[in-house]
Amino acid sequence: xxxxxxxxxxxxxxxxxxxxxxxxxxxxxxxxxxxxxxxxxxxxxxxxxxxxxxxxxxxxxxxxxxxxxxxxxxxxxxxxxxxxxxxxxxxxxxxxxxxxxxxxxxxxxxxxxxxxxxxxxxxxxxxxxxxxxxxxxxxxxxxxxxxxxxxxxxxxxxxxxxxxxxxxxxxxxxxxxxxxxxxxxxxxxxxxxxxxxxxxxxxxxxxxxxxxxxxxxxxxxxxxxxxxxxxxxxxxxxxxxxxxxxxxxxxxxxxxxxxxxxxxxxxxxxxxxxxxxxxxxxxxxxxxxxxxxxxxxxxxxxxxxxxxxxxxxxxxxxxxxxxxxxxxxxxxxxxxxxxxxxxxxxxxxxxxxxxxxxxxxxxxxxxxxxxx
Amino acid sequence: xxxxxxxxxxxxxxxxxxxxxxxxxxxxxxxxxxxxxxxxxxxxxxxxxxxxxxxxxxxxxxxxxxxxxxxxxxxxxxxxxxxxxxxxxxxxxxxxxxxxxxxxxxxxxxxxxxxxxxxxxxxxxxxxxxxxxxxxxxxxxxxxxxxxxxxxxxxxxxxxxxxxxxxxxxxxxxxxxxxxxxxxxxxxxxxxxxxxxxxxxxxxxxxxxxxxxxxxxxxxxxxxxxxxxxxxxxxxxxxxxxxxxxxxxxxxxxxxxxxxxxxxxxxxxxxxxxxxxxxxxxxxxxxxxxxxxxxxxxxxxxxxxxxxxxxxxxxxxxxxxxxxxxxxxxxxxxxxxxxxxxxxxxxxxxxxxxxxxxxxxxxxxxxxxxxxxxxxxxxxxxxxxxxxxxxxxxxxxxxxxxxxxxxxxxxxxxxxxxxxxxxxxxxxxxxxxxxxxxxxxxxxxxxxxxxxxxxxxxxxxxxxxxxxxxxxxxxxxxxxxxxxxxxxxxxxxxxxxxxxxxxxxxxxxxxxxxxxxxxxxxxxxxxxxxxxxxxxxx
Numbered sequence: 001x002x003x004x005x006x007x008x009x010x011x012x013x014x015x016x017x018x019x020x021x022x023x024x025x026x027x028x029x030x031x032x033x034x035x036x037x038x039x040x041x042x043x044x045x046x047x048x049x050x051x052x053x054x055x056x057x058x059x060x061x062x063x064x065x066x067x068x069x070x071x072x073x074x075x076x077x078x079x080x081x082x083x084x085x086x087x088x089x090x091x092x093x094x095x096x097x098x099x100x101x102x103x104x105x106x107x108x109x110x111x112x113x114x115x116x117x118x119x120x121x122x123x124x125x126x127x128x129x130x131x132x133x134x135x136x137x138x139x140x141x142x143x144x145x146x147x148x149x150x151x152x153x154x155x156x157x158x159x160x161x162x163x164x165x166x167x168x169x170x171x172x173x174x175x176x177x178x179x180x181x182x183x184x185x186x187x188x189x190x191x192x193x194x195x196x197x198x199x200x201x202x203x204x205x206x207x208x209x210x211x212x213x214x215x216x217x218x219x220x221x222x223x224x225x226x227x228x229x230x231x232x233x234x235x236x237x238x239x240x241x242x243x244x245x246x247x248x249x250x251x252x253x254x255x256x257x258x259x260x261x262x263x264x265x266x267x268x269x270x271x272x273x274x275x276x277x278x279x280x281x282x283x284x285x286x287x288x289x290x291x292x293x294x295x296x297x298x299x300x301x302x303x304x305x306x307x308x309x310x311x312x313x314x315x316x317x318x319x320x321x322x323x324x325x326x327x328x329x330x331x332x333x334x335x336x337x338x339x340x341x342x343x344x345x346x347x348x349x350x351x352x353x354x355x356x357x358x359x360x361x362x363x364x365x366x367x368x369x370x371x372x
Numbered sequence: 373x374x375x376x377x378x379x380x381x382x383x384x385x386x387x388x389x390x391x392x393x394x395x396x397x398x399x400x401x402x403x404x405x406x407x408x409x410x411x412x413x414x415x416x417x418x419x420x421x422x423x424x425x426x427x428x429x430x431x432x433x434x435x436x437x438x439x440x441x442x443x444x445x446x447x448x449x450x451x452x453x454x455x456x457x458x459x460x461x462x463x464x465x466x467x468x469x470x471x472x473x474x475x476x477x478x479x480x481x482x483x484x485x486x487x488x489x490x491x492x493x494x495x496x497x498x499x500x501x502x503x504x505x506x507x508x509x510x511x512x513x514x515x516x517x518x519x520x521x522x523x524x525x526x527x528x529x530x531x532x533x534x535x536x537x538x539x540x541x542x543x544x545x546x547x548x549x550x551x552x553x554x555x556x557x558x559x560x561x562x563x564x565x566x567x568x569x570x571x572x573x574x575x576x577x578x579x580x581x582x583x584x585x586x587x588x589x590x591x592x593x594x595x596x597x598x599x600x601x602x603x604x605x606x607x608x609x610x611x612x613x614x615x616x617x618x619x620x621x622x623x624x625x626x627x628x629x630x631x632x633x634x635x636x637x638x639x640x641x642x643x644x645x646x647x648x649x650x651x652x653x654x655x656x657x658x659x660x661x662x663x664x665x666x667x668x669x670x671x672x673x674x675x676x677x678x679x680x681x682x683x684x685x686x687x688x689x690x691x692x693x694x695x696x697x698x699x700x701x702x703x704x705x706x707x708x709x710x711x712x713x714x715x716x717x718x719x720x721x722x723x724x725x726x727x728x729x730x731x732x733x734x735x736x737x738x739x740x741x742x743x744x745x746x747x748x749x750x751x752x753x754x755x756x757x758x759x760x761x762x763x764x765x766x767x768x769x770x771x772x773x774x775x776x777x778x779x780x781x782x783x784x785x786x787x788x789x790x791x792x793x794x795x796x797x798x799x800x801x802x803x804x805x806x807x808x809x810x811x812x813x814x815x816x817x818x819x820x821x822x823x824x825x826x827x828x829x830x831x832x833x834x835x836x837x838x839x840x841x842x843x844x845x846x847x848x849x850x851x852x853x854x855x856x857x858x859x860x861x862x863x864x865x866x867x868x869x870x871x872x873x874x875x876x877x878x879x880x881x882x883x884x885x886x887x888x889x890x891x892x893x894x895x896x897x898x899x900x901x902x903x904x905x906x907x908x909x910x
Contacts, residue, residue, distance in 0.1 A: 008477030012466065019465035019507075204460035210424040211453035213445070214478050370441035371425045 001217055009214075009222030013196065017226065026192060030184045030234045034177070034241050041176050041303075045131045047075040050097040051086050054078055058106035064143050068099075073135045087120060096122045097132055109147070173246040178334045179303030181238045182327040185261060186268050186297040188234065190289050193227040193272030198285040201276075210369055220273075220364055227269045235261040242334070252333030256340065256349075260333075263352045264326045268293070270359035277366045296321035302331070325351050373435055375400045375563050376421070376531060381429040383416045383586075390416035392586045393429070398563050398579065400530070403553060405574055406567040407636070408583030410832030411805060414567040415456055417583075418535050421565065422453040433531065449479070452529030456536045456567075458704055459516030461523065464509035468500050471508065471523050479527040494522040497552050512877070513704045514545025521552060532556070532564040539569055540861050542703035542876065543903040544910070550576055569832070571636045572864060572899040582639050584834065589643045594636065601634035604642045608632075615641045615650060617839040618868075640835040651836055652791040654810070656847040660782075665694055665822045666730040669855040670715065674724035677710050684710040686878040687724065692823065692855050697845060699869030700859040701902070706875040708859040709751060712827050715857075716748055729822070744772065747821035751828045753812040755800045761787075761811050762796040765818065772819035779818070786814040790844070806837025813844070824848070824856045830865065842868045863902045874905055881909055 017023045050068060054061050069076045074097070079086075086098040100118040108115040119136050123129040200206040209219050235258060242248045250257075272289060279285040300307065300318040307318045318324050325348040332338055332345055340346055374397035383391040391413040398404045406414045419425035423444025430437050431444075438444040455461065462471060472491055481487055495501040498518035511519060517537055524532065534553075538546045550573075553564055566577065574580050574594045582590045582597070590597055606621045606629040614623035620632045622641040644650065670692040677685040685707040692698050700708050713719040715726065717739045726733045728742050755764055762783070769779035787793040790810045795803045800811075809829060816824060826845075830838045842865070845856055858869065866872045866886050874882040882889065882905055886898070893901045 002480055005478050005480055008474055012463065012470075012474050015470070016463060016465050203463075204455060204457050205463055207424065207453060207455045208461050208475070208478065210441075211422050211448065211451060211455075212478050213448045213480075368441075369424075369445075371419060 001215065001221075005214055005218050006222045006225075009219065010226055013222065013226045017230075022192075022195075023230075026188070026230050027234065027237070029191075030188050030238060031241065033184050033187070034180050034238060037180050037183075038173065038177050038241075038246055041172070045128055045135070046072050048073060048096045048132050048135065049094070050074045050076045050099060051081075051089060051095045052076060052078045052099045052101065053081060053083060053086055054101045055103045056101050056105040060106040060109060060147070061101045064101065064140070067139050067143050071135075071139065074139075083118070090120060090122050093122070093124075097136060099136065174248050174335060176303060177242045177246045177248050178330045179301045179327055181242065181261075181330055182264075182301050182323050183294070183297035183303075184238060185231070185234070185264055185326075186271075186323055187290065187293045189227050189231040189265050189268040190272035190275065190293050191286065192231070193224055193269040194275040194279070194285040194289045195272075195282060196223050196227065197273065197276035198279055198282050201280050202282050210371070216364065216367055216369055220367065224269050224273065227272070228265060231265050231269075232262060235265070248334055250334055251337030253337075253339045254333075256345075257330065257333040260326060260329045260349060260352065263349070263356050264322065266356035267322050267352065267359055270356060270363050273363035274359065274366070277363065277368075280372070297323050300324050301327050303327075322352060322355050325349075325355075374398060375434060376565075377432040378417075378421065379430040379432070381417065381420055381427050381431060383413070383420055383425065383427045389586055391420070391427070394586075394588050396581060396588065396591060398565070400563050401557055401561045402578040403557055403564045403566055403576065405577035405580045406565065406583055407569070407571065407574060407580060408567075409569065409805065409834030409837075411585075412583040412834070413586040414583055415535050416586075418453070418533050418565060418567065419455075421531075422451055422533050423448060424453070447531075449527070450530040451533065452524040452527065452531070453533045454520050454524045454535060454537055456539070458513050458540060459508060459511070459520055461520050462508040462516060465507060467505045467507050468495070468511075468519055469504035471519060472526060475523040475526045481527055490528075491526070494525060494552075497548075497555065498522045499548060512542075512545075513540065514542045514548075517541050518545060518549060518552070521549060525552070525556060528560055528562070530560075530562050532562050534564065534566045536567050536569065538573065540704035542706070542906060543863065543899065544906045545703075546573075547903060570862070570864075570899070572897070574636050580636070582636070582643075584640060584643060590639050597636060597639055598634055601638040601642055602631065604645070605632050605634040605638050606630065613645075613650065615645065615836070617641065617843070637835050637839075641839075644836055651806075651840055654791050654840055654844050654847070655789040656844065656851045657785055657789050659820045659852050661820045663822055663853055665853075665855070667694055668692070668727070669694055669696075669729060669823045670857070671727040672711075672715070672724065673726075675711065675714055675721060675726060676723035677707075677714055677719055678722050683878050685714065685875075688875070688878075688880050690873055690880070690883070692857055694855060695849055695853050696870045697849055697856045697858065697868070699866055699872040700857060700875065701861070701863060701866060701872055702859075702875035703861060705877070707878040708861075708875055709827055711875070712748075712825050712857070712859060715825060716746070744819055745822045747816040747819070747824040749812050749816040749824075749826045749829055751831070753800075753808050755808065755812060755815075757800050760797050760799055761792065761803070761807075764800070765811070765815055768815040769818050774819060782818060783814075786818065787811075790814055804837070805833045806840070809833050809837060809841060810844070813841075817848070820852075822854050824854055826856065826858045828859055828861070830860055830862060838865075863898045866898045866901070874902065876906060876909055881905055 052065055052068065054065060065078055068074045083100055089095045090098055098120040102116060105115055117140065121129050121132050243250050271293065275285050275289050279288060300321050301323050307324055310318055328348050329345050332342065338345065376398045378394060378396050380393045380395055381391060382393055394417055408414055416425060420427035421431055423438065423441045426440060430439055433447045436447060466474065500515065500519060508516065508519065521537060538549060556562060557564060579591065580594055580597060581588045604622050604624060606623060606627050608616050608619050609621045609627060609629040611621065611623060611627055613625065614621050620638065621629065622638060622645060624645050668691055672688055672690045674687040674689060675685055676687050688711060700711065702708050710719060714721050717736065729745055731738060733739060756767065759767060765783045766779060769783065787796055792807050792811050795807050800808050830841055848854060849856060869886060871885050873880060889901050890896055893904050895901060
């Protein structure tokens with residue numbers, strides 16, 4: 001292996017990346033995905049548009065309304081409209097929740113009689129609807145509890161079948177952003193390494209490699225090292241976005257995060273290498289890389305659904321893709337901080353190292369120095 | 373012992389055979405030519421010799437045998453390959469100087485005084501010494517090829533493999549490329565393998581191989597080859613089992629007609645005769661619709677097209693008259709295709725006026741109404757490769773809103789008269805280029821237009837199909853009385869046109885009949901005519 005040859009190829013690669021302005025893509029794409037998805041995925045609901053029709057106009061009803069207006073989860077308007085008009089607004093998607101306080105609400109409560117509140121929730125998005133339902137139930141129960149204490153009653157005045165959906169402590173950012181790093185570091189380096197090789201195939205400059213004494217190993221090192229170096233910087237950039245911009249806590253060891261990420265980067269660029277072996281056109285390489293990285297990177301990241309709750313095929317599939325192992329360690333370093341004390345982390349780190357080495361070996365064996 | 377010995381090399385891709393048992397030897401200091409159409413197997417053979425393609429058989433370089441790309445690895449330091457395609461091995465974003473550095477680096481050449489001197493000399497020979505910092509993407513086609521060549525020469529290869537380095541390159545650059553090669557042959561004593569589609573270049577080669585359908589059909593010096601063709605070449609006459617083209621008749625049986633002097637092209641006709649592959653005659657039947665066209669079919673006044681700072685066509689004036697074949701000639705990037713695309717409205721016109729069939733073109737509506745009078749055949753034949761030839765033709769008939777019964781009648785008539793009836797249910801990729809070319813023409817004339825625009829219809833097609841195609845165009849002109857505008861980069865095809873317009877870097881540099889040009893420059897060789905025309909411009 002001759003370093004001068006590798007250096008020449010790498011220099012060319014860097015010049016090309018800068019002059020074609022592809023370098024912007026290397027650094028803008030990961031940040032863009034992080035910002036878009038980081039804000040785009042919302043499991044928690046805040047500021048649900050709520051209309052309360054207060055047909056009672058009593059002290060109790062006012063207290064209940066107060067509870068809502070003071071919560072960040074509701075964006076409350078008290079209107080004097082008919083229930084039908086309120087329902088119409090849900091239909092028009094102008095409001096999410098309609099709460100109707102019936103006449104004699106206070107009277108009924110004070111006389112120990114059963115009272116019924118009507119709550120209508122826009123169920124177009126089931127997940128959002130259940131969350132909002134939880135909020136409404138939570139607020140009402142809270143109010144009922146207070147009232148009960150005030151009156152020294154043993155039994156709450158309002159009964160509700162309630163489930164603990166009240167998501168107070170969990171922040172969305174903490175749940176989503178570390179998982180996004182696993183997605184981005186799988187997509188972006190694979191894309192770049194596939195493009196760097198397929199570009200030469202499509203343009204015809206690959207002949208410079210095929211017809212010269214440049215060795216396969218030299219070519220591979222020259223092609224993959226720039227991707228590795230450029231994207232290593234993204235490991236830090238993404239870390240900064242997560243902690244500084246999204247305010248995700250970091251409780252583990254930075255060293256572990258860094259090393260794991262570099263191993264993961266190696267896996268990603270090997271995926272790009274494999275794609276470049278079977279494709280001859282840049283556009284095909286891009287589409288193929290995106291499909292085989294984004295889908296598992298998203299589905300099996302543990303971001304939307306914990307791997308432990310998967311069963312059957314999906315459980316097996318999740319274990320085939322590298323993203324699960326990486327995300328486990330990344331979530332640990334950000335949110336938990338067990339680090340290498342956890343055996344699972346050590347095992348997963350070893351799996352990642354093996355995974356990367358295997359892909360790289362397969363890739364370099366499949367790369368042929370001749371026309372396909 | 374010869375420097376290079378190629379022994380029964382056979383190359384196949386899945387189902388198709390690219391090269392059949394090719395054998396030849398070549399010595400140091402020679403320029404050895406390979407002439408043939410696209411698909412004749414030249415590139416595949418070159419790729420095998422350069423060690424980038426799998427093959428069967430044996431190749432020996434200085435007695436060292438290899439049978440696969442892997443075994444060829446040890447000889448790669450001595451090989452220089454320049455694959456087919458303008459500037460194919462260049463990186464658009466690297467400068468001239470950076471290219472030479474890169475190519476020297478990947479060959480691990482020490483940076484001593486001798487290297488610097490050689491590099492300077494190469495730059496000077498290629499005429500690139502003045503712009504070392506220009507990026508490859510900003511070089512003209514000719515400059516790209518010269519840069520590719522000196523990049524291939526930088527490590528002083530002993531075996532230089534050049535795949536169609538001059539195709540589509542302007543005549544001056546071609547001459548300069550040849551000068552570099554000549555000098556390299558003298559000083560480095562290297563062996564150069566050179567493929568080309570231009571017969572005119574054969575005279576400069578020490579030995580020529582004619583290739584057709586994967587076979588080397590003849591080899592020898594230009595003189596020897598022409599001599600071998602003499603017994604079969606006669607002055608034009610009528611006879612059975614022979615081929616007549618361009619004033620010559622080829623026959624294996626003796627004829628009573630006097631002999632004529634053959635050219636290298638003659639060998640392809642004779643080969644077809646020997647293999648019993650006499651091309652079916654092509655006929656043009658009278659048109660069904662009456663024709664009524666003005667004296668001037670197309671007139672362009674100062675037509676201009678710009679792409680950013682680049683002026684693709686610079687104030688071009690041109691007239692296409694009734695019943696005329698007008699040849700639009702020029703190298704790659706001269707502005708031929710851009711011009712035709714402006715005529716068709718595929719590109720908006722930046723400046724100038726265009727009259728089609730006596731009508732000034734101002735709005736898309738004008739064009740829409742004229743579409744049924746215009747036939748167009750695009751570069752590389754715009755066919756749907758997943759449709760059979762029949763389906764393709766019906767599709768085009770539909771586009772021109774021909775009633776179904778009329779369409780099927782016309783398609784059958786054309787397919788039979790143009791000699792591709794047997795291929796109607798084949799896919800375009802499975803038939804010879806010449807068939808694709810004729811059925812593309814059929815698609816373009818299905819609606820019986822009065823003017824025909826053909827963009828590079830003969831590019832890459834073999835000699836016989838090309839000859840037939842020109843005969844066809846002339847018949848079309850005479851029987852249908854239509855006007856035809858043809859673009860080509862084969863300068864020698866000028867002789868088949870009634871008038872030629874030559875473009876150079878977007879400017880018109882000549883507009884005359886071939887006879888006038890011959891008289892003006894005192895030569896019948898159009899390669900020579902165009903070289904002189906270009907030189908006048910410098």
